[in-house]
Amino acid sequence: MLMQSARPLGELENPNEFIPRHIGVSEPDERHMLSVIGEASRRALVESIVPQSIKRARAMRLPPPVTEAAALAELKSIAKRNQVFRSFIGQGYYGTFTPGVILRNVLENPAWYTAYTPYQAEISQGRMEALVNFQTMVCDLTAMPIANASMLDEATAAAEAMTLAKRSVRSKSHVFVVAGDCHPQTIEVIQTRAEPLGIEVKLANSADEWATLLAGDCFAVLAQYPSTSGRIDDLRADVEKVHAKQATFIVAADLLALTLLVPPGEFDADIVVGTTQRFGMPMGAGGPHAAYLACRDDFKRSMPGRLVGVSVDSHGNPAYRLALQTREQHIRREKATSNICTAQVLPAVVASMYAVYHGPQGLKRIAQRVASYTAILAKGLAQLGHQPHKVAFFDTVTLHTGEASSALIAKGHALRCNLRESWPGYISMSLDETTRRTDVELLWKVFAKPGQPLPTFAAFEKGVEPAIPPELRRTSDYLTHPVFNTHHSETGMLRYIRSLSDKDLALDRTMIPLGSCTMKLNATSEMIPITWPEFAHVHPFAPRDQLQGYAELDEQLRAWLCEATGYAGISLQPNAGSQGEYAGLLAIKAWHESRGEHHRKVCLIPSSAHGTNPASAQMAGMQVVVTACDDNGNVDMADLQAKCEQHSANLACIMITYPSTHGVFEMRVKELCEMVHRHGGRVYVDGANMNALVGVAAPGEFGGDVSHLNLHKTFCIPHGGGGPGVGPVCVVEDLVPFLPGHQSGGLPAHAVGAVSAAPLGNAAVLPISWMYCRMMGAEGLTQATEVAILSANYISARLRDHYPTLYASENGHVAHECILDLRPLKDASGVTAEDVAKRLIDYGFHAPTLSFPVPGTLMVEPTESETLEEIDRFIAAMIAIREEIRRVERGEWPQDDNPLKHAPHTAGALLKGEWTHAYPRDVGAAILDERRHAKYWPPVGRVDNVYGDRNLFCSCVPMSAYE
Structure with missing residues (x-):
């Protein structure tokens, strides 16, 4: 056997190993896709789509990419800077045990965490x-x-x-x-x-x-x-x-x-x-x-x-x-x-x-244990000379400690536990499901004077009555439905969880081509840290010196996101994109008010905007004025100028989405920003479509004053079936003092205040985005943007002869998503965009975004993490559906009895004895190539929305209620 010559160790280490694992398109795939689109290179494609006027002035200054193992090791060293003390702070946050069967099969299971909003x-x-x-x-x-x-x-x-x-x-x-x-x-x-x-x-x-x-x-x-x-x-x-x-x-x-x-x-x-x-x-x-x-x-x-x-x-x-x-x-x-x-x-x-797992008796047992331990804690404290401030309590005891409060809290810290000074001179301590006897003894030790004998649990072995007044004790039943009284063994619970996840489509099964939603890969290495104890088991209001790991994570991630967006400052507190929108508008409002311009409340919003925009503006106390869009989906600049002039004295801001909600890069966006600025307004750039910008263009450079990001879109936090998310709000230099925050954090005079309960919002999922940025680096993040644009244009080009793309640039290209126009099909065949969406389920796909922003259309976004094989499978399904529509158009199938009108098809509907439809069963099953992809069987047929609203049941009800 011939041995290869030795290679330098540096050549054997590939710091870029994660980039091709995240990006699904290989170099040969890319060449094929470019040939279909008609462009010579990915760079040439991007150059032809992104306006020259907004291209980044410089590359992002980010650390170079590292391997998955190196990133995990680096993050572990950051996590270890957090100190996990025993927490008795309470204030709405408590220790809890996540049952292993739920931890592994829900919280850590991509069938659950990569699903989309239902x-x-x-x-x-x-x-x-x-x-x-x-x-x-x-x-x-x-x-x-x-x-x-x-x-x-x-x-x-x-x-x-x-x-x-x-x-x-x-x-x-x-x-x-x-x-x-x-x-x-x-x-x-x-x-x-x-x-x-x-x-x-x-x-x-x-x-x-x-x-x-x-x-x-x-x-x-x-x-x-x-x-x-x-x-x-x-x-x-x-x-x-x-x-x-x-x-x-x-x-x-x-x-x-x-x-x-x-x-x-x-x-x-x-x-x-x-x-x-x-x-x-x-x-x-x-x-x-x-x-x-x-x-x-x-x-x-x-x-x-x-x-x-x-x-x-x-x-x-x-x-x-x-x-x-x-x-x-x-x-x-x-x-x-x-x-x-x-x-x-x-x-x-x-x-x-x-x-479901604990059931009513299990929950009551946990509560009784907490209440009993709290009563025992109070009895022992009373023996030590500290009488609880109130006699009726469940899990929290408050003592009047006067000037000794600081010393007692410091003593607790020395014993690695956290108490809370709920008011000056008062200390509160809360127990929870994880409390042990040693914890109660530890608290007694904190409050005992030197040499004072401690109470012993032996005195309380026969139990202590919970400190709940008899007139406030519950007598009514709860959780009586069978679902809460059936799955108490791990075997039963495991199978129940599996039975539910089997009914759903998530990214672990198939591409989810949702325009505007950016359903991309959520890599396992990114998910691993969220359950590390150093991140998972710390209290949000623990002393800052115990949260140094989170502080470093927050500082680094904010710096990297500033590089990606071109902004000067960022707050990670908003715990959803909607909250980031809201916080950004509050910052604009506060800035105007700091200048004595309280009257500036008009918020201009293009008619194509996300519906969250006007909702957030309403919540921020602004007056929404809608501006028109032209036939190509761009903001109508003439109408915008007229609205700016009409409302110049009261203009607060404009909210735009870029690239636009119609899936195109608007060429005059810098001109738009300058126009609004001339009239005293600020520019809010919705970050929903940031996956088409990172590394290519930066809102903070081309005229944006405020943006929110969706870390659950562009930066890889999974959607989780409709949450959690993180919606950081990003601002230019003069708006930094107006970012949200908690009073305990020492806010600037004009800051807008807290927009979520915790200072760092959904802090436990921030390691996901940190890992993504650390493993991708500037090169990987830019490549991800370009491949997302490439994949969308490939789909648009492949489907052009079957479903025209509604909006495109002058050269026929789109941004990172494309809107397929299905409206002409209705007159010719009776088939609607909803019918196509339901038929895609038979082919094993989550439908694209339906009828938004234009009724009767499908908005498709493939993202950079889908493979060419999966993209082609989606295209094949869309072409097959178009052929089915043509059969309806030719009169081979009736308009009211064809595979699209009856989609989706359940296994039960296809297997029952009598088949009365105009098309055969195997056509209803829609199996394109059973050798290459497992068939997904939808658990139900098409759901009747009208019936659901007229007969509203929103909890578990007996079957007789459906009759």
């Missing part, structure tokens, strides 16, 4: 069942009739409850009363949200103030149950007082506590909000965690967020779907009541599975 009902039945379980869990534990499918965090849920109350009650007051004993981060977010809307927040910091404010004028009231200091109040009389003035009573409630406490629905609360974090989701320095919002039945059509309901499919079988979709902002736009992108689906699935 807008396509037929391929989302599994995750929607999990979300219905979530809604049922919330309804049962709160005793409220209806709950949505999750919110971003408890603080933003409380703020949404405030605005829900404002638009739902008869009271004309603008006063919102908040108990001072609510979680401080909730109060901060409420204050941020209230100011632009003209709502006056009044805090009640004592019992006397509470009584005075309840007797006065208000449209709604918020109380915490139990309070942040642990106190359990009987709120029944207060609810009656509030209702007497036709105002709304909102309760922020702990779901675990509600297994033992009288639920808010039983004392006539109107809205209940909270977090499900302690149902199996690690603290993660603040997120992601699924919040919840439940309300009275007559509020349901104004309820914010997503709502999963039950309908029937084309065969009359029960099927899940997103309910009441016509109220969402893509349709309501500037009339939207909230921003729909306010969900944390993956954490909601974890929480619902936690309830």
Whole structure:
């Protein structure tokens, strides 16, 4: 055997190894794709598409790429700078055990974390069942009739409850009363949200103030149950007082506590909000965690967020779907009541599975243990001379410690545990599911004087009665549905989780070609760090010196994102793209106000914009003015100039998406920015399409003042079935002082305040984007952008003879996505874009974005991470569907009886004895090449949306209810 000559070690190490693993197109593939498009090189293609006027002035200054192993090792060294102390801080964040079967098979399973928002009902039945379980869990534990499918965090849920109350009650007051004993981060977010809307927040910091404010004028009231200091109040009389003035009573409630406490629905609360974090989701320095919002039945059509309901499919079988979709902002736009992108689906699935696995008895047992340990802690503290401030509590004890507070907290730090000074002179400590006897003994040690004997657990072996008043103890049942009383063995739970994921299509099975949504690879190496203890098990309000790893991660990622966008400053706090939009508009508003121009409130938005834009503008207290687009999908510059001149004195900003929502690079974007600036406005560039810009052009360089990014799009955080996400807000130099933040972080005078509950938002998923940037470097990120543009143009060119691309540049090219025009098909065949979308399910694909931004179209975005083989498989499916349409056009199949009108086809429908359709069964099955790709069988036929809205069921119901 001939031995190869030795090679230098440097040649054997490939720091770029990740780039070709992320980018699915090889060099030979690229040459073939370019030949189809008609361009000589990828660089020439990009040069012909991106306007010369906006091209980057310089390359991104990023660290060179490293291997997956090297990136993980580097990130591990950063993670070790975090200190994982025993946390007794509470304040809405608690230690929890994620059952292994849920950790491995949901949180770490790409079948769940790479799925998209369940807008396509037929391929989302599994995750929607999990979300219905979530809604049922919330309804049962709160005793409220209806709950949505999750919110971003408890603080933003409380703020949404405030605005829900404002638009739902008869009271004309603008006063919102908040108990001072609510979680401080909730109060901060409420204050941020209230100011632009003209709502006056009044805090009640004592019992006397509470009584005075309840007797006065208000449209709604918020109380915490139990309070942040642990106190359990009987709120029944207060609810009656509030209702007497036709105002709304909102309760922020702990779901675990509600297994033992009288639920808010039983004392006539109107809205209940909270977090499900302690149902199996690690603290993660603040997120992601699924919040919840439940309300009275007559509020349901104004309820914010997503709502999963039950309908029937084309065969009359029960099927899940997103309910009441016509109220969402893509349709309501500037009339939207909230921003729909306010969900944390993956954490909601974890929480619902936690309830399914433990069941009602298991949850009650966990709660009783927490309550008992807390009562024992209090008894022992009393023996040491520290009498708890209140006698009724669930998991939190508060002591009046006066001037000794700082010393006691420092003593705790020396013993590697964290306590909380809830108010000056008061220390609170909270227990949770993970609390052990040694933890209680540790707390006794903190409060014991030198030489003072410690209490012993032996004195409490017979148990201590939980400190819950008898009149507030729950007697009603909850979680009675069979799903919560069946899957308690690991075998049963494993199979239940698998049965749900098998019903769905996610990126682990197939390409998801959703225009505007950028469904790209979420590499395993990027996902690994999120469950490292150093990231997962730290409290968001732990002392800063314990969060040095997160601080370094935050600093590095912000610096890299500034390089990618051309901006001067970035905040990672917004925990969704919608929140980044909102924070950016608040920064613009605050900048104008700092200059004495409070009247500048007009926000110009092109008619093609994402529906989230006008919704966010409304929330920021701005007046939306729509500007026209021309026949090519570009902003109509003449109309824009007229609107700028008309509103010059009051112009606050313009919101544009670039490349445009129509999938093209608008040539006059710099001119647009200059025009708005001349009239005193600022330019907001929506970062939804940043995957076409990174390394090629930077919004902060070509005229943008503010952008938000979607880290769950461009920077590889997975969509998680509809959340979590991160929506950093990026700004130019003079807007940096107006970035959002918490008061505890020492805000500049004009900063807009907190927009999410935790200072770092969804901090636990930031390592994903850090890993992506570290492994790709400037070269890889630029290549990803160029290949995304290449893949979109290849699809457009291949399908040109079958489905024309609606918008393109003068040379016929598109950006990173293309809009296929299906509107002419309806007159000739009766086939609609929705029919094609449903038929794609039979071919094993998630449909492209349907009827947005133009009704009757499909918007396709392949991303850079799809292989040519998969792209060609999608193209083959689209061509096969076009041939089916031609058969309808030729009269071979009736317009009302063809494979498209009856799609998708379930296995049961195809296998039943009698077949009465005009086409054969095998055509209905739509198997292009069974040897190369496993067949996906949809679990349900086409879902009836109208039936679902007329017969609204949003929780687990008996089968008889469907009859």
